[in-house]
Structures are given as structure tokens and as C-alpha cells.
Amino acid sequence: MNPAARSALIQAAGAENFSDGQEDRLLYSYDATGKSYPPEAVVRGVEVEQIARVLAAASQHRVPVVPRGAGSGQSGGSLPVDGGLVLNLAGMDRILKVDPADHVAVVQPGVITADLQRAAEARGLFYPPDPASVEFCTVGGNAAENSGGLRAVKYGVTRDYVLALQAVLPDGRVLRTGRSTMKTVVGYDLTRLLVGSEGTLAVMTELTLRLLPKPExxxxxxxxxxxxxxxxxxxxxxxxxxxxxxxxxxxxxxxxxxxxxxxxxxxxxxxxxxxxxxxxxxxxxxxxxxxxxxxxxxxxxxxxxxxxxxxxxxxxxxxxxxxxGPAMYNLAPNKLNEDVVVPLGRLAQAIRAIHAIGQRRGVLIPTFGHAGDGNLHVNVMYDASDPEQNRQAHQAVTDVFAQVLKVGGSLSGEHGVGNAKLGYVGAELDPVAMELMRGIKRLFDPAGILNPHKAVPTPDILA
Amino acid sequence: MNPAARSALIQAAGAENFSDGQEDRLLYSYDATGKSYPPEAVVRGVEVEQIARVLAAASQHRVPVVPRGAGSGQSGGSLPVDGGLVLNLAGMDRILKVDPADHVAVVQPGVITADLQRAAEARGLFYPPDPASVEFCTVGGNAAENSGGLRAVKYGVTRDYVLALQAVLPDGRVLRTGRSTMKTVVGYDLTRLLVGSEGTLAVMTELTLRLLPKPExxxxxxxxxxxxxxxxxxxxxxxxxxxxxxxxxxxxxxxxxxxxxxxxxxxxxxxxxxxxxxxxxxxxxxxxxxxxxxxxxxxxxxxxxxxxxxxxxxxxxxxxxxxxGPAMYNLAPNKLNEDVVVPLGRLAQAIRAIHAIGQRRGVLIPTFGHAGDGNLHVNVMYDASDPEQNRQAHQAVTDVFAQVLKVGGSLSGEHGVGNAKLGYVGAELDPVAMELMRGIKRLFDPAGILNPHKAVPTPDILA
Missing domain, CATH: 3.30.70.2190 (Alpha-Beta Plaits)
Known part of the structure; x- marks a missing residue:
């Protein structure tokens, strides 16, 4: 990082919240995918105005910024693939309000999802989204990825619970979307545009969430x-x-x-x-x-x-x-874990086809998941130390994706695109839709600093 | 309409689908609000390629285009307030598929909502959104306005049932969003950006809808x-x-x-x-x-x-x-009907405040609605032939809006902004969010031809 950018970021973040020490750079180079891309520095986000200053400085100096919750994502969404700055939001972990009369909670993005669930339950309420990582993932990360979980078949996904947001744009402007009400149809739905946008459009700093009555x-x-x-x-x-x-x-x-x-x-x-x-x-x-x-x-x-x-x-x-999870490793030492979705009526056909791919490629592909919404967890098990099996395993993933798209499915139901599936989404998304997505990215983030090379392929990646 | 534009539109639409006769111009000047803005011509939409040609011609000649389903909207969304062209989609009323295995229906935008419900029920399935106008409103109109209804408290609103769309951009490009699956997190959520955008961003030509099992x-x-x-x-x-x-x-x-x-x-x-x-x-x-x-x-x-x-x-x-509905007119000959939303815990307080406003303004304001999601139908009853009561009634609406915003509510829960509430939404929406909405409008509709002066105030209106 050039000295001018570094000193602007330190001033914006507060020196006590900035680190470019070797240890922090290593620590925040990883996420749950096991891949490592060391950032140039790490900033601890502490409050909205500080984050606004940091983003404005990063925009000015063209420093990539990767917002990060717990780093538990399965698609590399919080990996700093272009270096730059990791903006660590895990410390913004306050539950600001649980309101039993209005059935809403207001939280900071770093709140652990299970902590919110427990706080809601203590008031007789219920926050349904329950990704497998619920005990360590954050609500902000769930919203960025639009996470699901076991209960999605009845209760829907994170998107269905985010009523309103406070967020910071890459240029430092703060915006509010939505209302603390169960319904609103005023203006375009920016709340649900930001949910699932994988931290590429804005940094969420406060979330207003819908709560349900607790099932007894x-x-x-x-x-x-x-x-x-x-x-x-x-x-x-x-x-x-x-x-x-x-x-x-x-x-x-x-x-x-x-x-x-x-x-x-x-x-x-x-x-x-x-x-x-x-x-x-x-x-x-x-x-x-x-x-x-x-x-x-x-x-x-x-x-x-x-x-x-x-x-x-x-x-x-x-x-x-x-x-x-652990049992899978009885089959082979390495796993490629994909969460595809198929139309509800294609469950058996999809699993048969996945097994046939495994047979052809010489790997086991145990598959399980949320049958109620067609969301399958496909686990290609292989030995990465064997170059041929390594090749076949990765080829099997491509075959599975092709099969899923052939029956009208989607390449991800709850893990997101991140950088892991970026090379594949062009096969799923309509080209005109993709152009509009790039236009939306440019509108929110003209300097292109926010979580680059995630969610939507940009022309330089496609080229 | 200038002759060049007229002849380009006739060629694009097909002469048999174009009319600028006096009768059609009167017929399509109205919607359920009772207001009248005669368009310069009416085009009957028949299929996606024809609509693409019409929109491209309209963009080229800067002719406003107002998509219209049944014209049953309560906020003036289908009123051609700037003249131009009404694009009548009511004839595109085919149910293309009801698939009991995948739990989806594929429909054209002009399908009457109740017809879809009956087609689903015949296969043991269920399409929950049920606006009061269900027997004559269209699915496309419901999606444009993100309509709700009685069952929203349990089943959600139209947005929760639109899985995928085919739509035409104002420049004539056709796009597809979403997938026929219960979940997908691939790319930005353009489906839910188009739902509720009141026909200002694109014209929906085909909708893939989620169906549920029919409650017995x-x-x-x-x-x-x-x-x-x-x-x-x-x-x-x-x-x-x-x-x-x-x-x-x-x-x-x-x-x-x-x-x-x-x-x-x-x-x-x-x-x-x-x-x-x-x-x-x-x-x-x-x-x-x-x-x-x-x-x-x-x-x-x-x-x-x-x-x-x-x-x-x-x-x-x-x-x-x-x-x-009819009983209200026992109280007074005219009605201003608003569908505000308040936080769930503010129901009694809101209704008391609304009654107090009525008392102050000398009008009755009977209020009823969807208590389960805080969505209230506020009916200001008055005699329009009495100038002072007319003034007081309209002032009462402004008072109600101010009160709703004061308790954190929203100005519309299911009717939309249309042109009816356009002057008020600046009081609800965050200014930065509104700038982004205008940017989205420019991205989708750079010529500004699609349903102008609806949903989101544009600078010339605010000025």
C-alpha cells in the first residue's frame, strides 16, 4: 500500500483500529474455504461514521475493501483476492433492540446469529434463519450472502427477515433503506438488492430484522x-x-x-x-x-x-x-462442497445424475440437503495429493454444474457466488441481466473498490 | 403524437394492435382511482418480440409508455399522466404451465389473479396473494405493485412468489431474471428489484411463480x-x-x-x-x-x-x-383511501391518532385492515362538493401520513406510490437511497420513457 493511502486510512480508521502487521495480515487472509489471500492491512470497524471515513479514503486512494464478518462463508466472499483492506466488522456485535410488540430486532452486523436467536427467544420470539454455522457466523454475513438453512422450507431465507438497513456506500455516504414495518412498497426495494449482494455494493452497518413468535x-x-x-x-x-x-x-x-x-x-x-x-x-x-x-x-x-x-x-x-460434515472425510481426505438447487420435481433425477458423474470421474459424490426447497449439498470427495484425482474431482464439479443448469436449476442456493463460482455464473445468468448487474455495481461503487471480483463477473474477468 | 413516431409505432405494434381512436383514448385514460389522463394512443401487447419492437420505437421517438393490466390499481400506477402510449397487456392472459412436481406456474402478465388461483387449485396447489380485486386484477399488475392482501400475514406478498421473470427493457432488449427454483443466490436480485417497481424499469412479459400446497x-x-x-x-x-x-x-x-x-x-x-x-x-x-x-x-x-x-x-x-367498501359511502359521498403501515405494536395508538385527526378536520376516518402486518386501510370520508370539506379531507390525509411516519411507519403497504403518493415519498425515503433509485431508473430507462412520474420522484418533480 502506498504511504499516502496508508496514512489516510490510519487517520480515517483511528490508529488503534488499523493494523498491517504480519500476524493480522495472515489471520485475515483466510476464510472457511481454506484459501489464503493476504490483505495489505486490516481495519477494525467500530461505528458508522468511522466506516464512512475509511470507505471514503479507500475510494479516494483506490484501495480495495473487503467487508468481513466471521469469515465462515463457503464461497470465498470475504477473501481479499485483490489485496487491499479487510474491514473487520466482527466487533460491531451489539444487539441494539429486541422489540416484542413490533416483532423486530435492530442489530449491528457483527452479531453472531445464534446470539440473536437466543436474545429473541428470551422475549418469546424467533429468528428463523439457521445456517449450519449459526454458532459462529454473523448476521451481517448472512445478509450479505442471503443465507438459508434447514428451516428455509417453512420460514424462508435471510432476505425474508431483513426489513431495513443502514449501510455505507463506497464513497462514504450513509444510506437507510426499508422501514421497521412488516410491509412497505414505497420506492425500489434497495433492501433486498443489498441482501445477497455479497458486500459488493455497500457495507451494512445496522440491520432491522423481522422476528416471529416462537413456536412452542x-x-x-x-x-x-x-x-x-x-x-x-x-x-x-x-x-x-x-x-x-x-x-x-x-x-x-x-x-x-x-x-x-x-x-x-x-x-x-x-x-x-x-x-x-x-x-x-x-x-x-x-x-x-x-x-x-x-x-x-x-x-x-x-x-x-x-x-x-x-x-x-x-x-x-x-x-x-x-x-x-466430519463423516464425509471417511470417504476421502478432500472435499469440494457445492450447494446447487434443482426444481422441486427433479430431486431423484439430479442425484442419480450426480452419482453417474462421480462414477465417470472415479470419485464419490455424497449428496444431501434441503429436499423441501431443492437445495442440495453436493460433496465431491477426493484425494488432492493425487494429481489425476484432483483433476477429475474439479471436472466433476463442472459436470454437476452443467447438469444442474440443464434441468433449470441454480448454481447456488445459499452459499453465494463469492470468488469460488465467479467463473461459472455466466453460464446461468442471462447476458442482459448481467449487464444490468454490472451497471448497478458501477452505480453503487464507481471506483470499484468494494469486494472486487465477487458475486458478478466484471468484464476484465470475463475477458 | 408526431407522424414519424406514430408510423414507427404502428409498424412495431402491427396496425391491428394500434389505436388512437377517441374511444380507446378515453377508455384507457382511467384506472381505479377515477382520474383520467387520455393517452395519445393504445397498443395491444401480444407477444414479447412485438413488445420489444414497440418499446424500441418508443425509446427512439421519446414517446412515454405506460404498461397496463386491468387498471385496477389504487395509486394511479397505470395512468398515462404524460400522455404517450398505453401498452395494454390484458390480452396476454395465458397460463403457460402449472407444474405440480416443481410447484411453479408460468404465466403471461395479463392473467387474472383468481384464474391463476383456480388453475393452481385444480392441481392441488395454491397461489396465496389475494388482493381485494383478485377477480379482475392481473398477475402482472400485482407484481408491478407488489400487491398483498388478507393472507399476507401468513403467506407474504406477491414478491415472495415471483421466482423468475422475462421482461423487456425500454430500449427493446429482452432479459431473464431468477430461476424456476425455490432458492437462488446467484447474481444481484433483479427479480425483486423489478417486482414493486411499478412498471418504471421494464415491462414484464412472463412470470414464473411459486405455488404452495393447497391448505385443505x-x-x-x-x-x-x-x-x-x-x-x-x-x-x-x-x-x-x-x-x-x-x-x-x-x-x-x-x-x-x-x-x-x-x-x-x-x-x-x-x-x-x-x-x-x-x-x-x-x-x-x-x-x-x-x-x-x-x-x-x-x-x-x-x-x-x-x-x-x-x-x-x-x-x-x-x-x-x-x-x-360499499358501506363506507353511507358516511359520506366521497372517499380518500390510503393504505399505510405502522409497526405492529402501534396499532391502537395509530387508530386513535387517525380518529383525532378526523375530529380536528371535521371528517370521519373509518380505518380497518390487516392488523397482522400493521397495514391499515384509512378511509377519509367527505363531501367533495363542499370546498371547505374537500380541503379539510385532503389535509387530513397529509396529517395521517405525518403521523404514520412519526411512529416509523410507511406510506404504502400494498397499493404502491403510483402518481397518487409521489409528492409524499420524499418524506419517507432517505435522500441517498432516493438518489440511488434515480440512478437505477436511469440505468434501466435512460430515455425516461417507461411509466414516467411514478414510484420514485425524479428531480423535475421535486423542483
């Missing part, structure tokens, strides 16, 4: 299936039952094999799929709903259909799903 | 309250019950008075509010949920709590709410 009770149902197609049909039957499950998960044979070996679940080897369902709501109705869905699964060919009405039994049924 | 059963609960504040507290208790109602409506004393006189409902004159609730879902659970909510209302001070488990009884309970 929960029940879980699980079933095994001897045939993938039967399981997919049972998923459709559950969706058509008139009861909306709070989670509707699907685990394929390869994932079951891995988790069976890892956690000793004693599952029958002939099982081709497991379906896991949560229902939640008022105590009087939850047990009846769970029994009805158990019947739907049984009538749909489910074996070993099990029902859990208390938390301990439910945890037991969820053990297979929860052990999935 | 429904039940209704109603209660009267002798005090507004008690009723508002009961609404909060319902929202916190763990059961999400499919409708949660509120009717104030002045509305009850009007409807009582009009429909002879025999309501006790001391009633200050009525609360009406629908629950829907699986048959086994709906009756239990309705009974539980009846208990919640009773324990919250509700009188004459009634429960209806069959459609005929339910219709009887809904009679007061459904008679509201």
Missing part, C-alpha cells in the same frame, strides 16, 4: 427408503400433505454409508435414502402433524419410520444428519 | 371488543400464540358503524373494534387451532366470540369485512 413445540420424523425415487416421491407427498414442515432433509446412499461407518448408526446397507422432517408450532397440533407425516412416509414406502416428540429423541434422529 | 381446511373466528386498546392487545396475543393466522383483520368503531347501518348486522353500538381471524391447514389441526385462538380472544377481553368451521358460517362472519 417441535417434533421429528425420520424414515429410510430402499429406493431413491421412492424417497423423492415421499418428499413430494409430504410437501402436498397440507402441513409445511420446519425442515425436510434428504440424505443419499453415499452420505448414509459415510455416516454409518463414522457414527456407528447401524443403518441397513440397502438403504438408498433417509428423509428427516421437523414440524413445529403450537403444542396441541405438533404431535398430530408429526403422526400424520409419519403415516405419509410409511404409505410412501418408508421403512423404519420413527417419531420423536421430545428433544432427546429428536436429537437421536438428527444424529445422522448432524454427523455428515 | 379453513376456519374462522371473530370477536368484538369494547375498547380499541384491548383489541390491539388481543391481536398481539394472537400473534404470540404460536399459531400463524391465514388472515388477521381489524375493523374500527367508525367502520363498524358504517357497515352495521349498511348491512344490518345488529352489532352492539358500544363495540370499538372487531377482530376477524382465518386459520388454514390440514383438517385435523384447523379446528383445534381455531378453538385455541377463540380462547385467546376471549381471555383477551373479546365479546361475542364466534367460531365457524364450515364455509357458509365463515362467510357470515366475514360479512362485515366484505361489506366494508
Amino acid at each position: 413445540a417441535k417434533a421429528t420424523v425420520s424414515a429410510l427408503f430402499h429406493e431413491l425415487e421412492t424417497a423423492a416421491q415421499a418428499v413430494q407427498a409430504v410437501l402436498m400433505s397440507g402441513i409445511t414442515p420446519a425442515a425436510l432433509e434428504f440424505i443419499d446412499s453415499q452420505s448414509l454409508g459415510a455416516v454409518n461407518a463414522h457414527a456407528g448408526l447401524g443403518l441397513p446397507p440397502e438403504a438408498e435414502a433417509m428423509v428427516l422432517i421437523d414440524v413445529d408450532g403450537a403444542p396441541e397440533v405438533v404431535a398430530g402433524q408429526a403422526r400424520r407425516l409419519a403415516r405419509v412416509l410409511e404409505e410412501g414406502g418408508g421403512r423404519q419410520v420413527r417419531l420423536a416428540l421430545d428433544p432427546a429423541e429428536a436429537a437421536e434422529l438428527w444424529r445422522a444428519r448432524r454427523s455428515m | 381446511a379453513k376456519a374462522t373466528v371473530s370477536a368484538l371488543f369494547h375498547e380499541l386498546e384491548t383489541a390491539a392487545q388481543a391481536v398481539q396475543a394472537v400473534l404470540m400464540s404460536g399459531i400463524t393466522p391465514a388472515a388477521l383483520e381489524f375493523i374500527d368503531s367508525q367502520s363498524l358503524g358504517a357497515v352495521n347501518a349498511h348491512a344490518g348486522l345488529g352489532l352492539p353500538p358500544e363495540a370499538e373494534a372487531m377482530v376477524l381471524i382465518d386459520v388454514d391447514g390440514a383438517p385435523e389441526v384447523v379446528a383445534g387451532q381455531a378453538r385455541r385462538l377463540a380462547r385467546v380472544l376471549e381471555e383477551g377481553g373479546g365479546r361475542q366470540v364466534r367460531l365457524a368451521l364450515d364455509p357458509a358460517e365463515a362467510a357470515e362472519l366475514w360479512r362485515a369485512r366484505r361489506s366494508m
